[in-house]
Amino acid sequence: MDSHVTPTNAQISRWRRYLANERAEAAVYRELAHRKTGEEREILLALAESEARHEGYWRDKLGDYVGFPRQPDLGTRFVGFLAKRFGSVFTLALMQTAESRSPYITDVDASEQIAADERIHAEVVRGLATRSREKMSGGFRAAVFGANDGLVSNLALVVGVMGSGVGSNFILITGMSGLLAGALSMAAGEWVSVKSQNELLEASTPRLKANTLLPELDVNANELVLVYRARGLSEQEAVAKADEEFSRIALERAIGLNSEESSDEDDTLGRQHTPANSEWAAAISSFLFFAVGAFIPIIPFLFGATPVVGAIIATILVSGSLLITGGVVGVLSGKSPLTRGFRQLLIGIGAAGITYLLGLTFGAVVG
Structure with a gap:
């Protein structure tokens, strides 16, 4: 720090926050490196060293004003929590977003070098996150999207039927029918899709x-x-x-x-040893995931709720679930989980609202 220039209180506070965040981010990369091997481990350790250099930059800039260590931002602490307790996919996705929004780009107190470093870090983490997404089990993604489909479709069905003026028992029967029909349809579609893919691979082998x-x-x-x-x-x-x-x-x-x-693996003409996915495993998982999502809207009617009260409770339950599934999709795609969660909520509530209006119209015409 230039000894002839006294930083303002605002600068001291901001620099201390940067210092705490850099220290915490370095710890996150080291924690992730412990879970990796080979090249990915080396890259994560290199990122941790870079964050440590940034930490040194802000410590030097603060000089005598460095003060006691302070807590990093809430978001950085949350990423650290994920790094210690969960897999790297979510952590890397959040770190990708954090690096992309670095305040150094617009902060005149940050050197051009560390501002450039943060931009490069965003691309490095993007590459690592992409690797982790590709390695992620397809079953997990099927769980998120299957449950999301069940939530939206069965909520729309339940609310639409309720709008026509029928009783709770009829709504419950309709919801159960929608659950079974949708889950079976998803399972059949997944079975055909995976079976066809396997047959194409077999034909090309x-x-x-x-x-x-x-x-x-x-x-x-x-x-x-x-x-x-x-x-x-x-x-x-x-x-x-x-x-x-x-x-x-x-x-x-x-x-x-x-x-x-000679070994069967020594196939000079190019035999492709790509493991085929099981069509039955895909069908069963799709059935279960859709059924779990579709079950939530009918929970209040299982306990004898009236049509209006049941529809309100079902909407609340589904809304919370949509925020969660949308947020998960947002994290996995490297986007804001809050934005994706609310987008998914609007889609679900919009579908339910449209079917409710159609139910009202149908009920009025029939009545």
């Missing part, structure tokens, strides 16, 4: 094994080159790859190794 065919091929004609070129290699790459395989076969013959004894 080579049936021929190199360990049985290569010894029989004409080395001079070298038709193996055509196989590699058909799979996307350039002519040069295909020739080099084919020569390599024929050399291997010649070596095996020289040492008396039977090609049929």
Whole structure:
């Protein structure tokens, strides 16, 4: 800090907050690094070192005004809590958002270097978060989206039927029917989708094994080159790859190794060992997740609530659930969980409102 310039109280307070946040963010990256191995671990530790340098910058700037350590911002503390107790996907997604909104970009007291660092950190964390999202189980995403579909569709159904003027028992029966119909439809659709995908993968998987065919091929004609070129290699790459395989076969013959004894994994013609997803697992999970979401709107009617009271309670329960599922989707996509939560809430309440008006209209026409 320049000894000839005395910082204002506002500057001291802001710098102390920056110092606390940098210290906490470095701790978050170290905590995440403990859960990783290899390259990801190295990247996270490098980010922690960078945050430590930023911490040193603000400590030097404060000088004698550094004072006692203070608590970081609530948001930074929350990210630290997630880093210690949960997986890295949510933590990295929140850190991505935090790095993207760094106050250093507009703060004249921050050096250009650390402002640039924060922008780069945002891209680094974005890359790490993308890796984690790709590794995340598809079942988890199916749980979030399946439950969300059940919440919205069955709330709309229950409120729409209520608007037509029917009694609680009829609403409960309708809600249960909607739960079963929707869950079965989701399960059937997921089964067909995954089954079709597996069949396409199977159709694209080579049936021929190199360990049985290569010894029989004409080395001079070298038709193996055509196989590699058909799979996307350039002519040069295909020739080099084919020569390599024929050399291997010649070596095996020289040492008396039977090609049929080669490992099944050694499939030169490009067998794709992509594990197929189970269509039954996908169908069952879709059924359960949708059913859980669709069950929430009918809870009050299970306890004998009147149509109006039941619809109000159901709307409140579903609203809270939509905020949660929308927030989770927001975190996973690197967006504001609050914004995504309210967006999901508006969609759900909007669908329920429309079906309620349709129910009123239908009830008036029939009545």
